[in-house]
Amino acid sequence: MFSGTSDYNRIAGLDISRSKAIADGVFAFAVTLLVLGLSVPVSRGIITEHDLWLQLVMIGPELLVYFMSFITLGNFWTGHAVQYTYINKSDRHLTWLSLFFLLFVSLVPFSTTLLSQFITFRLAIAVYWANILLLGLFLLVHWEYAWINDFISATPDRERIKKTVRHRLIITESLYAGAALLCIISTYLSIALLIVIQLYYALAPTFRHQTS
Amino acid sequence: MFSGTSDYNRIAGLDISRSKAIADGVFAFAVTLLVLGLSVPVSRGIITEHDLWLQLVMIGPELLVYFMSFITLGNFWTGHAVQYTYINKSDRHLTWLSLFFLLFVSLVPFSTTLLSQFITFRLAIAVYWANILLLGLFLLVHWEYAWINDFISATPDRERIKKTVRHRLIITESLYAGAALLCIISTYLSIALLIVIQLYYALAPTFRHQTS
Amino acid sequence: MFSGTSDYNRIAGLDISRSKAIADGVFAFAVTLLVLGLSVPVSRGIITEHDLWLQLVMIGPELLVYFMSFITLGNFWTGHAVQYTYINKSDRHLTWLSLFFLLFVSLVPFSTTLLSQFITFRLAIAVYWANILLLGLFLLVHWEYAWINDFISATPDRERIKKTVRHRLIITESLYAGAALLCIISTYLSIALLIVIQLYYALAPTFRHQTS
Amino acid sequence: MFSGTSDYNRIAGLDISRSKAIADGVFAFAVTLLVLGLSVPVSRGIITEHDLWLQLVMIGPELLVYFMSFITLGNFWTGHAVQYTYINKSDRHLTWLSLFFLLFVSLVPFSTTLLSQFITFRLAIAVYWANILLLGLFLLVHWEYAWINDFISATPDRERIKKTVRHRLIITESLYAGAALLCIISTYLSIALLIVIQLYYALAPTFRHQTS
Numbered sequence: 001m002f003s004g005t006s007d008y009n010r011i012a013g014l015d016i017s018r019s020k021a022i023a024d025g026v027f028a029f030a031v032t033l034l035v036l037g038l039s040v041p042v043s044r045g046i047i048t049e050h051d052l053w054l055q056l057v058m059i060g061p062e063l064l065v066y067f068m069s070f071i072t073l074g075n076f077w078t079g080h081a082v083q084y085t086y087i088n089k090s091d092r093h094l095t096w097l098s099l100f101f102l103l104f105v106s107l108v109p110f111s112t113t114l115l116s117q118f119i120t121f122r123l124a125i126a127v128y129w130a131n132i133l134l135l136g137l138f139l140l141v142h143w144e145y146a147w148i149n150d151f152i153s154a155t156p157d158r159e160r161i162k163k164t165v166r167h168r169l170i171i172t173e174s175l176y177a178g179a180a181l182l183c184i185i186s187t188y189l190s191i192a193l194l195i196v197i198q199l200y201y202a203l204a205p206t207f208r209h210q211t212s
Numbered sequence: 213m214f215s216g217t218s219d220y221n222r223i224a225g226l227d228i229s230r231s232k233a234i235a236d237g238v239f240a241f242a243v244t245l246l247v248l249g250l251s252v253p254v255s256r257g258i259i260t261e262h263d264l265w266l267q268l269v270m271i272g273p274e275l276l277v278y279f280m281s282f283i284t285l286g287n288f289w290t291g292h293a294v295q296y297t298y299i300n301k302s303d304r305h306l307t308w309l310s311l312f313f314l315l316f317v318s319l320v321p322f323s324t325t326l327l328s329q330f331i332t333f334r335l336a337i338a339v340y341w342a343n344i345l346l347l348g349l350f351l352l353v354h355w356e357y358a359w360i361n362d363f364i365s366a367t368p369d370r371e372r373i374k375k376t377v378r379h380r381l382i383i384t385e386s387l388y389a390g391a392a393l394l395c396i397i398s399t400y401l402s403i404a405l406l407i408v409i410q411l412y413y414a415l416a417p418t419f420r421h422q423t424s
Numbered sequence: 425m426f427s428g429t430s431d432y433n434r435i436a437g438l439d440i441s442r443s444k445a446i447a448d449g450v451f452a453f454a455v456t457l458l459v460l461g462l463s464v465p466v467s468r469g470i471i472t473e474h475d476l477w478l479q480l481v482m483i484g485p486e487l488l489v490y491f492m493s494f495i496t497l498g499n500f501w502t503g504h505a506v507q508y509t510y511i512n513k514s515d516r517h518l519t520w521l522s523l524f525f526l527l528f529v530s531l532v533p534f535s536t537t538l539l540s541q542f543i544t545f546r547l548a549i550a551v552y553w554a555n556i557l558l559l560g561l562f563l564l565v566h567w568e569y570a571w572i573n574d575f576i577s578a579t580p581d582r583e584r585i586k587k588t589v590r591h592r593l594i595i596t597e598s599l600y601a602g603a604a605l606l607c608i609i610s611t612y613l614s615i616a617l618l619i620v621i622q623l624y625y626a627l628a629p630t631f632r633h634q635t636s
Numbered sequence: 637m638f639s640g641t642s643d644y645n646r647i648a649g650l651d652i653s654r655s656k657a658i659a660d661g662v663f664a665f666a667v668t669l670l671v672l673g674l675s676v677p678v679s680r681g682i683i684t685e686h687d688l689w690l691q692l693v694m695i696g697p698e699l700l701v702y703f704m705s706f707i708t709l710g711n712f713w714t715g716h717a718v719q720y721t722y723i724n725k726s727d728r729h730l731t732w733l734s735l736f737f738l739l740f741v742s743l744v745p746f747s748t749t750l751l752s753q754f755i756t757f758r759l760a761i762a763v764y765w766a767n768i769l770l771l772g773l774f775l776l777v778h779w780e781y782a783w784i785n786d787f788i789s790a791t792p793d794r795e796r797i798k799k800t801v802r803h804r805l806i807i808t809e810s811l812y813a814g815a816a817l818l819c820i821i822s823t824y825l826s827i828a829l830l831i832v833i834q835l836y837y838a839l840a841p842t843f844r845h846q847t848s
Binding site: 007008009011012013014015018021022024025026028029030033036092093095096099102103106107109110113114117118121122123124127 | 656657660661663664665667668670671672674676677678679682685688689692703706710713714715717718720721722796797800801803804838839840
C-alpha cells in the first residue's frame with residue numbers, strides 16, 4: 001500500500017494548466033461572492049427617494065470593505081499568476097500548496113462579511129488579518145518550494161525574480177501586520193491603512209519606474 | 213524596497229491567458245448570480261394554478277431587469293473579448309485595468325437587484341447607470357492604455373480597429389446616458405430605452421452590413 | 425456611426441475559445457447553483473435521528489427535480505460541446521446565439537426551484553418545459569447559423585454530422601414536448617417521463633451501437 | 637431515429653478540454669460555495685468583543701466540517717486531474733461518467749451543511765459518507781472505462797499507472813468506510829478520523845518517498 005501511495009504521489013499534481021484553471025475559477029467566484037455580502041435594502045418602509053438614499057449611505061461601510069477585499073483578492077491573484085509565469089513544472093506538494101492557498105481565498109468572503117458587520121470590533125480585524133496573513137504565507141511557501149525543487153524555468157534573471165517575488169510577499173505582509181496592529185487605536189484607521197497599502201500595490205505608481 | 217517593487221511590477225501581469233480566464237469566470241458567475249435576484253414564489257398561500265400565475269406575473273418586472281442585465285453583461289463581455297482578440301502583450305497596469313473592470317462586472321448583480329426592487333426610483337436607475345458608465349470607462353481606458361503601450365498585434369487595419377473599438381464605447385455610453393436621463397420623466401421609459409439599445413447591439417441588425 | 429457599428433460587428437465575437445470558456449463557466453455554475461435550491465433541514469425541532477430521516481425523506485421530491493435538472497444541463501452542455509467540436513470559425517451573431525443559449529442555461533436553477541416548490545402545478549411544468557424548449561431552439565438556430573455561414577470544419581462526413589446534430593435536437597425537443605403535455609393527466613407522470621428521456625440520452629445504451 | 641442517435645453518440649463527448657474545463661469550474665464553485673454554509677454571526681445582541689469571540693467559537697464545528705470538505709474536494713479534484721493527465725481520448729460515455737462524478741461534487745456543499753448542522757447525528761455522517769463513496773465509485777468506473785477503451789496514452793509505465801490509480805481509490809474509500817462506521821461509537825470520532833485520512837493524503841508525508 002505504501003509504495004502504491006508513493007507511486008500515486010509521483011503521478012499526481014503534474015498538470016499545471018489544471019492548477020491555474022481551478023485558481024482562476026476560485027478567484028472569479030470569491031470575487032463575485034463578495035457582492036452577496038452587500039445587503040440590498042428591503043423595499044418595506046422605503047417610500048421616498050430620500051429613504052432609499054439614506055439606506056444606500058448606510059451600506060457605505062459595507063461597500064468600502066467590499067472594495068478593499070476586491071483589491072486584496074486582485075493582489076493575491078496577481079501574485080499567484082506571477083509565480084506561474086515562471087513555474088514550468090509541478091508535483092503533488094506544489095499543487096496542494098496552491099490548493100491550501102485557495103482555501104484561504106475562498107474564506108475571504110466570510111471574513112469580509114464578518115468585518116463589514118462588525119467594523120468597530122478588533123476581533124473582526126484580527127480574523128480578517130489572519131486570513132490575509134495565511135494567504136501570504138502559503139504563497140511564500142509555494143514559491144520557496146517551487147524554487148527548491150527547481151520547478152522554475154531557466155531565464156537569465158532567475159535569481160533576481162526569485163528574490164523579487166519573495167521580498168514582495170514579505171514586505172506586503174509586514175505592512176498588513178502594521179496596519180492590523182493599528183486597530184488597537186481604531187479599527188477605522190486599520191481599514192484605511194489596509195486600503196492605502198492595497199491601492200498602492202494595485203496602482204503601482206509609475207514614478208517608481210523612473211527611480212529604478 | 214522600491215527598486216524591488218519596481219522589479220515586481222515588471223514581472224507581474226504578463227500572462228494574458230490568466231486575464232482572459234478570470235474575466236470569463238467573473239462574467240459566467242455574475243450572469244448566473246443575477247438569477248438569485250429572482251424571487252421564487254413561496255408555496256405558503258398559493259393553492260390554485262391561478263395563484264401561482266398571479267405570483268409569476270408579479271415577478272415580471274424582475275424578469276425584465278434580469279433580462280436587461282444579462283444583455284448588458286453580454287455586451288461588455290463581447291467588448292472585453294474583442295480587445296483581447298487584438299491585445300498580444302500585457303503588463304501589470306493593463307491587468308489591473310481589467311481587474312477594476314471586473315470589479316464593476318461583479319457589482320452588476322447588486323445594482324440589478326436594487327433596480328428590480330425599486331423599479332420606480334430614480335436613484336436606483338442612477339446607481340444602475342453609474343455601474344454601466346464605470347464598466348464602459350474602464351474598458352475604454354483599458355483599450356487606450358493597451359494602444360499607447362503598443363500591446364496591439366500588428367495587423368494591416370490596426371488604425372481602423374483602434375478607432376472602431378473606441379467609437380463603439382463612446383457611442384454606447386452616450387446612448388446609455390441619454391436613456392438614464394429619461395428617468396426624469398419615467399423610470400420605465402429609461403429601462404425600456406436601455407433594453408432597446410442593448411438589444412440593438414446584441415442583435416446588430418444585418419441591414420447595417422449592406423450600408424457600409 | 426453606422427459604418428463604425430458595422431466595423432465593430434465585423435471584429436466582434438471572433439474568439440471561439442472565449443465562447444467555450446464562458447459556456448463552461450455558466451454551466452459549471454448553474455449546475456452547482458441547483459444545489460442551493462435544496463433546503464437543508466433547520467436544526468430547530470429535530471431531536472432524534474428519526475426526525476432528521478423524516479425531514480430528508482420530505483426533500484426527496486426536491487432531490488428528484490435537482491437530479492433531473494442536472495441531467496438536463498449535462499445533455500445541453502454535451503450538445504454545446506458537440507457543436508464546437510466542429511465549429512472552427514465564429515462571428516458576432518454566432519457568439520450572441522451562444523450567449524442567449526446561456527441566458528436560458530442560467531435560468532434553469534430558477535425554473536428548477538419553482539418546479540420543486542410546486543411539483544403538482546401544471547404551470548410549474550409549463551415554465552420548466554418552456555425553459556428546455558428555448559434551450560433547444562437556440563442551440564438549433566446556433567447550429568443552422570454556423571452551417572449556413574460555413575463555420576464548420578471541412579471533414580469528409582460534414583453532411584452526416586450536420587443532420588445528426590439537427591435531428592437529435594428536433595427529436596429530443598419533441599419528446600420533451602410530449603412529456604410536458606402529459607401534465608394534463610399528472611405532473612408526476614410528466615416528471616417521470618422527462619427523467620426517463622434524459623437518462624436515456626445520458627446513458628445512451630450501447631445496444632444501439634450494434635443496430636446501426 | 638435510432639441510427640441517428642447512434643451517430644450522435646459517436647460524435648459527442650470527444651473534446652477532452654471541455655470536460656476538464658467544466659470539472660475545474662464545478663470544483664472551483666463547490667469549494668467556494670462551502671463558505672456560504674458558514675453562518676456569519678448576526679450583529680443583533682453582540683455588543684462586546686467577548687460576545688463576538690463566543691459566537692466565533694460556536695461556529696468552530698462548522699469551520700471544522702468546512703475544512704474537512706475542502707480537503708475532500710481537493711483530493712477528488714487531484715484524482716480527476718491525475719486521470720486526465722493520462723487520458724488522451726474520450727467518448728460520450730466517459731464524458732457522462734465525468735459529469736455524474738461532478739453531480740456528486742456539486743452535492744458536497746449540501747451534505748457538508750447538513751453535517752455541520754447535525755454534527756452529532758449518525759444519519760448526517762451516513763449521508764456525507766454516501767456522497768464520498770459515490771465520488772470514489774464514479775471516479776473508479778471512469779478510470780476503468782477509459783482503460784478498457786484504450787483512452788490512455790501509451791507511456792512505458794502504463795500498467796503501473798493503471799494499478800496505482802485503481803488501488804489508491806479502493807484504499808481511500810475503504811478507509812473512509814471505516815471512519816464512517818466509527819459513528820456507531822461517536823460522530824466526532826468519525827469526523828476526526830476522516831480529517832486525519834484526508835490530511836494524510838493531502839500532505840502525503842515525504843518519508844514515504846524514501847521507503848519506496
